[in-house]
Amino acid sequence: xxxxxxxxxxxxxxxxxxxxxxxxxxxxxxxxxxxxxxxxxxxxxxxxxxxxxxxxxxxxxxxxxxxxx
Numbered sequence: 001x002x003x004x005x006x007x008x009x010x011x012x013x014x015x016x017x018x019x020x021x022x023x024x025x026x027x028x029x030x031x032x033x034x035x036x037x038x039x040x041x042x043x044x045x046x047x048x049x050x051x052x053x054x055x056x057x058x059x060x061x062x063x064x065x066x067x068x069x
Contacts, residue, residue, distance in 0.1 A: 043069045 008016075038059040045055045052066055059066075 039065065039069070042066055 038061055042055050042059045042061050046069055055066055
């Protein structure tokens with residue numbers, strides 16, 4: 001195997017970096033979507049009269065996040 005076969009070109013590194021950043025962006029977007037769903041669920045639970053402790057145990061939101069609703 002020659003030395004060139006083991007080295008990455010700038011274009012290959014750039015493409016790999018772009019794929020990595022895109023994957024991280026997708027992961028972050030999914031996490032934010034799940035968080036927003038928990039917030040919406042907590043808001044509906046509050047409107048239904050559920051206790052904050054029960055809402056916290058189900059949604060894993062903090063007191064501050066629930067109080068902001």
